Amino acid sequence: MSRQKIHLLTEQNGIESGVLDEVPRKKQKKEIESEITDDGGNENENENEKGNGNGKAEESDEFDDLEDTVRTETVGLKYTDSDIYLDTVNRKVLNFDMPLICSVSLATTNIHICLVCNRYLQGASLSSPAFTHAVDTNHHVYINTQTSKFIILPEQLVLSENRSKDLRDIQLLLQPKFGKQLISELDSRPLEGKTMAGEAYDVGFVPLVNDYMSDIIDTRFDAKEGNSILKHNTLYYALLHLPLVRDHLLEYKNSESTPLSNQLSNLTKKIWSPYLFKNFTSSFAIEYYLLSCRLPTKILDDVRLFYTWILNTLMKENKKLYKDLFTGKLVSKGGAKPIKFINLTVKLPQQSVFKGSTSLSIEQYDLMTLIKEKGYQVLKFPQYLVIYIDRTNDVQLEGIEQQLNKSIVKFDPNTLQLNERTNYKLLANITDSKVQVLDKSRKRWMEFDGVGVKEVEKELLFIANSQLQIWEK
Numbered sequence: 403m404s405r406q407k408i409h410l411l412t413e414q415n416g417i418e419s420g421v422l423d424e425v426p427r428k429k430q431k432k433e434i435e436s437e438i439t440d441d442g443g444n445e446n447e448n449e450n451e452k453g454n455g456n457g458k459a460e461e462s463d464e465f466d467d468l469e470d471t472v473r474t475e476t477v478g479l480k481y482t483d484s485d486i487y488l489d490t491v492n493r494k495v496l497n498f499d500m501p502l503i504c505s506v507s508l509a510t511t512n513i514h515i516c517l518v519c520n521r522y523l524q525g526a527s528l529s530s531p532a533f534t535h536a537v538d539t540n541h542h543v544y545i546n547t548q549t550s551k552f553i554i555l556p557e558q559l560v561l562s563e564n565r566s567k568d569l570r571d572i573q574l575l576l577q578p579k580f581g582k583q584l585i586s587e588l589d590s591r592p593l594e595g596k597t598m599a600g601e602a603y604d605v606g607f608v609p610l611v612n613d614y615m616s617d618i619i620d621t622r623f624d625a626k627e628g629n630s631i632l633k634h635n636t637l638y639y640a641l642l643h644l645p646l647v648r649d650h651l652l653e654y655k656n657s658e659s660t661p662l663s664n665q666l667s668n669l670t671k672k673i674w675s676p677y678l679f680k681n682f683t684s685s686f687a688i689e690y691y692l693l694s695c696r697l698p699t700k701i702l703d704d705v706r707l708f709y710t711w712i713l714n715t716l717m718k719e720n721k722k723l724y725k726d727l728f729t730g731k732l733v734s735k736g737g738a739k740p741i742k743f744i745n746l747t748v749k750l751p752q753q754s755v756f757k758g759s760t761s762l763s764i765e766q767y768d769l770m771t772l773i774k775e776k777g778y779q780v781l782k783f784p785q786y787l788v789i790y791i792d793r794t795n796d797v798q799l800e801g802i803e804q805q806l807n808k809s810i811v812k813f814d815p816n817t818l819q820l821n822e823r824t825n826y827k828l829l830a831n832i833t834d835s836k837v838q839v840l841d842k843s844r845k846r847w848m849e850f851d852g853v854g855v856k857e858v859e860k861e862l863l864f865i866a867n868s869q870l871q872i873w874e875k
């Protein structure tokens with residue numbers, strides 16, 4: 403875009419919107435343009451060569467279809483090296499955990515986030531919600547959520563690579579970067595992050611907090627029960643602490659054909675990010691994605707069914723990896739044909755009511771014994787063995803159904819010896835409302851209860867009502 407052209411567009415816009423104080427804005431633009439460096443100019447030329455070489459992209463701005471704009475709007479825009487608006491960036495309000503949806507048009511592509519007020523807005527063109535927001539509110543600095551480039555609006559300038567370094571922490575908040583070295587050390591070297599307020603947090607062990615967002619965004623979320631989100635969070639937490647799943651997702655490059663992997667990858671990168679501004683993150687985006695999957699409540703509310711759905715979907719997206727990690731083969735008692743499994747189920751015997759009492763008996767069972775009683779002959783042990791402890795109850799106590807069998811299942815987290823050659827160690831233990839995961843780097847167990855994460859004694863893990871466990875070979 404030529405300078406004359408920017409000028410022309412500004413004039414047009416001033417006339418169209420009728421809300422601009424033209425004189426100071428033009429002055430600002432002039433200042434910005436005068437500070438465009440050679441570097442910036444070169445980058446711009448390269449960008450033009452790669453993209454729309456004739457620089458005519460802007461002419462079609464008024465005909466943008468807001469729903470379908472997929473081109474990267476930075477192509478053809480001029481670079482600036484100026485820091486003129488950068489002091490208006492308000493890091494305190496920044497939160498990049500929400501689903502990428504334009505708060506005006508509800509479009510889901512080409513979303514920019516206003517770095518002054520955290521609004522999610524589509525586009526950068528003249529007719530776009532982001533542009534209008536810039537004009538209406540005098541908010542100038544935006545980040546493109548696809549490219550991580552900073553856009554200055556309504557001037558329609560891209561911040562140069564060099565100047566973008568001043569906002570590098572914001573790029574890393576949006577898209578944390580993980581080198582091979584960092585990933586390879588996650589289980590051996592404890593890593594500490596520092597929040598914007600200077601508080602230290604243990605990387606990999608921040609809580610997922612979803613409730614604070616319900617008043618900020620789409621009311622469709624209000625209909626969803628908090629309890630099912632908590633259940634989902636415990637499962638995400640467990641899965642994303644399995645080293646081979648985590649490492650794969652940290653290195654994962656999002657692809658249009660793998661929506662669930664994309665979502666889980668984004669969440670993994672946030673949970674394991676050393677660059678968080680606050681010491682928590684959120685699964686809001688993935689929960690929003692689940693809405694579009696229209697799953698029956700039965701699946702959403704049941705940890706085993708939800709796990710099955712997640713794993714089957716992941717296997718559709720990357721059969722080799724997830725099949726290798728989670729699928730085993732067994733012959734069931736009295737069966738002839740080997741069958742594949744992604745989890746072993748053990749059912750607890752029904753609880754009984756003490757005679758003349760109003761309380762249920764709390765029995766104790768040994769996990770190994772429960773598995774042996776099933777009489778499975780396991781032909782292939784998976785890398786990650788998932789055990790589902792079925793706690794559904796048919797017992798009534800004073801007319802009230804006791805849905806959760808609270809019998810204790812004892813196990814040793816260090817060893818589950820399924821045959822002479824196959825030993826498993828516990829990595830994650832999901833209960834009806836919590837999840838406990840092994841922190842390998844600090845050799846301790848951490849418990850996420852839906853609000854916070856705290857250390858828990860290994861010896862006491864079995865006291866919680868385990869429902870889904872993940873063991874590592």
Ligand SMILES: [Zn+2]
Nearest residue numbers: 516518519541
């Ligand atoms: Zn704003």
